[in-house]
Amino acid sequence: MNCKEEERLIPFYLKDELNEKKTKEFLEHVKECKSCYEEMEIQYLASTGLEWLESGSSFDLECEMKKILFNSEKKLKHKRMIRIAGTVINILAIASIIITLVVQISLWLTGEVPGPAMLGL
Numbered sequence: 001m002n003c004k005e006e007e008r009l010i011p012f013y014l015k016d017e018l019n020e021k022k023t024k025e026f027l028e029h030v031k032e033c034k035s036c037y038e039e040m041e042i043q044y045l046a047s048t049g050l051e052w053l054e055s056g057s058s059f060d061l062e063c064e065m066k067k068i069l070f071n072s073e074k075k076l077k078h079k080r081m082i083r084i085a086g087t088v089i090n091i092l093a094i095a096s097i098i099i100t101l102v103v104q105i106s107l108w109l110t111g112e113v114p115g116p117a118m119l120g121l
């Protein structure tokens with residue numbers, strides 16, 4: 001993606017309204033692109049930073065930006081872990097179905113349990 005597109009995403013990123021894929025692309029871009037990073041700082045300062053200053057508390061922009069980026073990365077990692085766990089659970093579920101079928105069929109074939117053929121099906 002180019003800088004124009006990324007800059008368009010900044011307000012959405014700051015409001016945490018980007019999906020996982022877009023967040024990832026955005027983070028990758030601002031890490032490499034100084035001008036987009038600075039634009040993000042400016043937009044952040046214009047929104048949240050001013051409220052902060054008005055409330056009289058001290059404000060460290062660099063530190064705040066680092067915190068925001070760190071939290072986004074953490075959130076992305078967390079989502080990735082959940083996706084991986086979901087995939088593993090699906091694989092285990094499918095494997096258990098296959099094992100059950102194989103065991104059932106082999107029992108039918110050895111005649112230890114009445115199978116559909118013995119029941120007249």
Ligand SMILES: [Zn+2]
Nearest residue numbers: 003006033036
């Ligand atoms: Zn850029």
